[in-house]
Amino acid sequence: MPPDAIPVALTRCPSYVQPELDEAIERVLGAVPLPGLRSVDVLLKPNLIAAKNVRLACTEGAFILAAARWLLAQGARRVSIGDSPAFGTAAMVLQALEIADKLAALGVKVSSFSQGRRRKLPGGGHAVLATAALDCDLLVNLPRVKAHAQVRITLAVKNCFGCLVGLRKPWWHMLHGGPHGTFSDRLVQIPLVLPPILTVLDGIVAMHQTGPIWGEPYPLALVGAASNPVAMDAALHAVLGLSPERSPVMAACRRAAMNGAALAQLSFPLSTPEELRAGGFMLPEELNSIRFSPINYLKSTLHRLRLLKQAG
Secondary structure (H helix, E strand, O other), rough: OOOOOOOOOOOOOOOOOOHHHHHHHHHHHHHOOOOOOOOOOOEEEEEEEEOOHHHHHHOOOOHHHHHHHHHHHHOOEEEEEOOOOOOOOOHHHHOOOOOOHHHHHOOOOOOOOEEEEEEOOOOEEEEEEHHHHHHHHHEEEOOOOEEEEEOOOEHHHHHHHHHOOOOHHHHHHHEEEEOOHHHHHHHHOOHHHHOOOEEEEEEEEEEEOOOOOEEEEEEEOOOEEOOOHHHHHHHHHHHHHOOHHHHHHHHHHHHOOOOOOHHHHHOOOOOOOOOOOOOOOOOOOOOOOOOOOOOHHHHHHHHHHHHHHOOO
């Protein structure tokens, strides 16, 4: 193990019930180096893809609440939450998860991702990222382990795609998708231009077979934490027995020689991937095109605008 190995904390956690969940989050966050949390502004970035199949398609509500409670207990000055859902708004999805009032009671405010700023990506090109994501002191990334019909698996790095402002997400699919597109190579650059990221991964009940909305539940029964989203993804590929070459996002991380993309760069202060190895976790064999057809892009855009109008 190299002296500068990146710690990835993995532990068993079979349910979202307290205090078991709180103890698991405390355990993994106690095993990785953390920035000072007292008096910092924290943004929670869960996966709030849509208010459809919300109990499996999104980061579990109990998991979001547990992370918020832990951060507030560490003295964070302010904890907010935001995402750029595929349809609707973050507030709408949080209502569907039935945690909006509970977050409000904790003092956690919903940040709109409607405003953004243009950032140059280290690998080339630009991204318009949510102002709320750029202005926080610490971005706490809360992905859910899910199969994905376009990129096979969505984990910590892919969850950062939600920091793009609203309609910029489908536009990226149009502009950078296709068989010769650079979608994944650009996507993996997004975490590099965001504030420091702490990933706390919801792998208690994962989604397998297909996704990211209409897959099936899989009892993966784990929680993870890492200060490097690429390292978290590399560890989960080992847990799931997924070759990085079969994962468009992880393959892009490797092409870019990103820190944490190689398993040999990681250390495991708690459980190892071998100890948590998942059998029977199914992923799509054939992937759908990342690029939306012009008709589907237009339909999606009009649907988004209609939902935003209803919400506003």
